[in-house]
Amino acid sequence: MVVHLAETTNPWGGHAWVTADSPTKTVVLVDNRTLYPPATGRTSRSFGNKVLHSSLFDIGILRDTLLPSLTLHSGLALVAYAAGRYTNRLETKDWLWPSAQVLNAWWSALGKRVICDGIPLSSAWAIVDRPQRLLLTGVTLWGSRLFWRIANRSVKRGSGKDDPRYEATKKQTGWSWNKALFTTYLPEAVFQTLITLPFTAPFRHLAGSDCPxxxxxxxxxxxxxxxxxxxxxxxxxxxxxxxxxxxxxxxxxxxxxxxxxxxxxxxxxxxxxxxxxxxxxxxxxxxxxxxxxxxxxQPIHLLGPLTNYIFLRYVxxxxxxxxxxxxxxxxxxxxxxxxxxxxxxxxxxxxxxxxxxxxxxxxxxxxxxxxxxxxxxxxxxxxx
Known part of the structure; x- marks a missing residue:
């Protein structure tokens, strides 16, 4: 099966699709070029310039990956903030941390293609190759385990009791829920946007896929x-x-x-x-x-683990x-x-x-x- 994706003006970086005549093999095309070309073992002389141009300096990644991800994470941060303020529990941001990243990965891989692009679920899943399925499996295992751990710890603590770290934070001079949205929830949405690049950009940012x-x-x-x-x-x-x-x-x-x-x-x-x-x-x-x-x-994917390391060590x-x-x-x-x-x-x-x-x-x-x-x-x- 051939799935043809053509660039559209969809603000979420969506694509129109057309199926073709081969029932035995899935080939993904973007504007008549193969999205996932087979490895040839050869590299063109302009390889470095093409990679840098298509990944680091391509404004398209802002449109099709970074801004949509930031919009998603910011929206979820607002929901978590509202829940945290209502319950007086700052740990709602911890509940959001793994769940938002898993949600973004699956939205980028399937949700966007099915809902925004109109691709049937079976065809959208056929586009996802083995390495990408490994990627989704890993993200889901990591996020699900961490979410369960945070939720289980929270339930054992009992209603109305926040994480001891955050109880101390809320007692600090100058802290308030009015500030928490801008000092905690939204900044973490920015970190999540960058951390998720390795498992969102491969599904969203198609430019440069022919020069890995x-x-x-x-x-x-x-x-x-x-x-x-x-x-x-x-x-x-x-x-x-x-x-x-x-x-x-x-x-x-x-x-x-x-x-x-x-x-x-x-x-x-x-x-x-x-x-x-x-x-x-x-x-x-x-x-x-x-x-x-x-x-x-692509080089920009490396921002994911780098940002995660900075967050874990210094933020x-x-x-x-x-x-x-x-x-x-x-x-x-x-x-x-x-x-x-x-x-x-x-x-x-x-x-x-x-x-x-x-x-x-x-x-x-x-x-x-x-x-x-x-x-x-x-x-x-x-x-x-």
């Missing part, structure tokens, strides 16, 4: 995709293990089996102080790596979390503050140091990555 940043074929492409899946699996395992081990530690603490003055330093928490954030970074780094292995990477993430911990422990549990300071001296915050080579939990995470890559390869082989 990479040109791998055969075994090299397969190895690259396996590495991407392995990296995702490592990050996902880190997040799952970190949350599970911390939850078990807190349960033992409540039962009196752990000291109330001790920090959780077992399992993956012995690798770095924030294994969940490290896992999140690895997950997001795997997306452009998958695009690279699939000959679909929210470990910086905000440790600032809140230090403040709470100083007033509520001085002995725990002492152990917290010791933990900060002995373990890195984000990146493991060389001594972690002998840490069995580091190798367990690596093993999870290898297992994930092998499992995905086996499933693909069986389906094929």
């Amino acid at each position: 940043f990479s040109s791998l074929s055969g075994g090299y492409a397969a190895v690259g995709q396996a590495v991407a899946v392995g990296l995702f699996s490592m990050g996902f395992a880190l997040e799952v293990l970190a949350d599970w081990q911390l939850e078990k530690f807190k349960e033992r603490e409540k039962e009196g089996k752990e000291s109330h003055s001790a920090m959780c330093r077992e399992g993956v928490w012995s690798i770095v102080r924030h294994p969940n954030y490290l896992g999140d970074m690895l997950v997001h780094l795997s997306f452009p790596l998958l695009l690279f292995a699939s000959n679909a990477l 929210s993430g470990d910086k905000e979390n440790e600032h809140s911990q230090a403040r709470r422990y100083s007033t509520e549990n001085v002995n725990k503050k002492i152990d917290f300071d010791r933990y900060r001296r002995e373990e890195n915050a984000f990146w493991p140091d060389k001594s972690q080579v002998s840490n069995k939990w580091a190798w367990i995470v690596v093993g999870a990555g290898v297992a994930g890559a092998l499992l995905e390869g086996l499933v693909t082989h069986v389906i094929a």
Whole structure:
């Protein structure tokens, strides 16, 4: 089947479509050129100029990807803000963080094509190739798990109780709900717009798809995709293990089996102080790596993991979390503050140091990555 997409004036970057006569193979055309051309293993002499022009300096990406994504995330941020203000819970922004990114990915891949372009769902899904389906699967697994974790934690805390970090934030001088929209919710919508580039731009920004940043074929492409899946699996395992081990530690603490003055330093928490954030970074780094292995990477896609790293390290993430911990422990549990300071001296915050080579939990995470890559390869082989 041939699906012909022609540029339209749709403000969401939509395209008209026409099916043609081949029932055995899906070929996607944009203005009579192939959208996903097969890798040839050759690169043109003007490769660099074409990539930069079509990706970094193409104003079209503002129209078809960045502005629509910003509109979507800003609209959802307004809804989350209204819910947060009504319930006096700032953590509504945390509920939005994973769910909005997953929603944007699926809207870009299918929703826009079905609703805005009028393509039947079956045809829209046929356009999505195997690497893109891997991309959507990874984003959905990451976002669904994180959303469940946040929602479960919120429900256990009880109605009317905000995250302890945000309870402290709301008590700060000068903080108000009137300001929160412009200092918290909308700025995070901007971050989400950039972070989602690796799994929205491939579906929205068609310019430059004929001059990808990479040109791998055969075994090299397969190895690259396996590495991407392995990296995702490592990050996902880190997040799952970190949350599970911390939850078990807190349960033992409540039962009196752990000291109330001790920090959780077992399992993956012995690798770095924030294994969940490290896992999140690895997950997001795997997306452009998958695009690279699939000959679909454009330089602008790299803004996704870079922005996510900046957010985790310097905006929210470990910086905000440790600032809140230090403040709470100083007033509520001085002995725990002492152990917290010791933990900060002995373990890195984000990146493991060389001594972690002998840490069995580091190798367990690596093993999870290898297992994930092998499992995905086996499933693909069986389906094929």
